[in-house]
Amino acid sequence: MQMQNACNGENKRSLRRSNPRVVAASLLIGLLFLKFGMLGLARPALALGFTPTMPKDVGRVEIYLWTFGRGKKVEEKWGHNALRVVDPEAHTDLIYNMGTYDQFQPGFMFNFVKGVLIYKLSISTYRATLRRYQHIQRSVLQEKLNLTTGQKERLLARLIWQAQPENVNYPYQYWFNNCSTKLRDFIDEAVGGQIHQLTHDIDTDKTFRHYVRHNLEKMPLLASLLDMAMNSDIDRTITVWEEMFLPDKLREHLLHMPAFNNEGVAVSGRHLLSDSKELFSFPQSFWTFWYRWYRGYQFGVLLVGLLGILGLSLIAKSRLQKGAIHFALGSLGVRLIGMTFLISGLFSTLFSTLSIMAWICSLHTDLHHNANLWLFWPLDLLYIVYGVALAYRGKWPGPTKASFMVAWLSFAHLLAALIWGSGYYLGGFNQDIRFTLLYLGPFMVSFYVLVLYQLKNTLLPFGRN
Numbered sequence: 001m002q003m004q005n006a007c008n009g010e011n012k013r014s015l016r017r018s019n020p021r022v023v024a025a026s027l028l029i030g031l032l033f034l035k036f037g038m039l040g041l042a043r044p045a046l047a048l049g050f051t052p053t054m055p056k057d058v059g060r061v062e063i064y065l066w067t068f069g070r071g072k073k074v075e076e077k078w079g080h081n082a083l084r085v086v087d088p089e090a091h092t093d094l095i096y097n098m099g100t101y102d103q104f105q106p107g108f109m110f111n112f113v114k115g116v117l118i119y120k121l122s123i124s125t126y127r128a129t130l131r132r133y134q135h136i137q138r139s140v141l142q143e144k145l146n147l148t149t150g151q152k153e154r155l156l157a158r159l160i161w162q163a164q165p166e167n168v169n170y171p172y173q174y175w176f177n178n179c180s181t182k183l184r185d186f187i188d189e190a191v192g193g194q195i196h197q198l199t200h201d202i203d204t205d206k207t208f209r210h211y212v213r214h215n216l217e218k219m220p221l222l223a224s225l226l227d228m229a230m231n232s233d234i235d236r237t238i239t240v241w242e243e244m245f246l247p248d249k250l251r252e253h254l255l256h257m258p259a260f261n262n263e264g265v266a267v268s269g270r271h272l273l274s275d276s277k278e279l280f281s282f283p284q285s286f287w288t289f290w291y292r293w294y295r296g297y298q299f300g301v302l303l304v305g306l307l308g309i310l311g312l313s314l315i316a317k318s319r320l321q322k323g324a325i326h327f328a329l330g331s332l333g334v335r336l337i338g339m340t341f342l343i344s345g346l347f348s349t350l351f352s353t354l355s356i357m358a359w360i361c362s363l364h365t366d367l368h369h370n371a372n373l374w375l376f377w378p379l380d381l382l383y384i385v386y387g388v389a390l391a392y393r394g395k396w397p398g399p400t401k402a403s404f405m406v407a408w409l410s411f412a413h414l415l416a417a418l419i420w421g422s423g424y425y426l427g428g429f430n431q432d433i434r435f436t437l438l439y440l441g442p443f444m445v446s447f448y449v450l451v452l453y454q455l456k457n458t459l460l461p462f463g464r465n
Contacts (some may be wrong), residue, residue: 115363345383
């Protein structure tokens with residue numbers, strides 16, 4: 001049996017010789033994107049060291065779709081699913097899980113950052129799997145797959161093929177080749193491609209970005225960072241077929257799909273999934289009103305903005321004082337402004353540098369050609385140096401070379417920010433930057449204007465006219 005795999009290209013890329021640039025990138029961007037990429041994964045409760053064979057009486061075998069609820073960890077926010085295969089003649093009750101991985105495999109983080117991550121099929125027992133998910137407090141829903149004997153045989157043949165040592169691993173991709181899409185493809189193959197036929201050209205009203213925001217809503221800092229970091233590739237409307245990359249969406253769409261006979265004709269009055277059963281569930285948090293994915297934007301702007309406002313207020317108040325109080329308030333205000341420079345420059349430098357390195361080094365194309373690079377530049381390292389100087393000295397430097405460079409950097413930033421915002425509203429960017437524009441845009445423009453106002457005499461070299 002030939003295995004159809006949409007990610008053969010990634011297999012070939014994984015054989016390339018390691019690039020030193022990728023090593024450097026892995027050290028920097030691995031932590032941010034590692035957990036996000038692990039959509040719907042779950043370690044096996046108890047992996048069994050055997051290769052399954054075709055049951056003697058396929059007609060008596062029952063196959064169920066299991067859908068696991070979302071957990072508390074980042075990698076559990078996407079849900080998970082698996083297939084349960086019950087063979088009464090052989091007295092076996094096994095769970096086939098396409099979302100397992102070995103985090104201790106050599107080069108695990110390095111390979112992920114490159115864009116090549118190997119997952120595998122694992123097989124565990126019914127009881128061991130239930131115990132594991134009960135222990136980590138994740139709900140389990142079960143539905144029976146209504147398949148003919150011939151369809152069961154095709155599905156079991158696929159699982160057996162996948163369990164072979166030479167086939168057990170596969171190249172993981174979080175949108176198109178994950179634990180849920182693998183099961184979708186297996187079931188679709190069993191019913192003669194009818195699932196794909198019915199769903200591949202039907203658009204939803206959702207995008208991949210919508211699900212990044214929605215599923216990470218309880219982790220707003222990470223959600224906001226990823227919203228900024230991911231490009232226009234995730235902003236197109238996805239189809240129902242593609243939406244089944246999420247385990248709960250696979251369940252939802254299959255519940256509304258008819259069963260099919262061996263000729264691929266829908267069976268009237270019979271659904272592909274039936275006999276829904278909740279094996280166990282756990283209550284959700286009541287504090288959902290606080291959870292909004294964009295809180296990360298709000299927190300960042302509030303933190304840095306308050307420092308800047310407080311610094312400006314102290315400087316203004318110092319002008320009404322004399323002597324030591326005048327000096328102390330003014331010095332503290334400048335130090336707080338310096339902290340604003342430092343934090344803003346640090347974030348901008350790191351974000352832009354990592355984005356550019358990901359663009360150059362990583363096969364994660366969702367991180368390439370980011371429109372937010374109009375706003376964040378590696379040259380903002382100058383703001384870090386300038387901020388440290390302000391925080392250390394507590395006073396504005398005179399018309400120095402550094403002031404000249406910072407002033408012109410801010411002027412260039414202001415022009416780029418205006419182009420960035422105008423370009424989005426005029427349709428020049430396909431990337432959804434609405435929230436970056438809404439929350440960070442006004443702050444950054446105000447920051448550049450403040451810098452230009454304070455350093456207005458240094459726009460010509462050393463303040464000379």
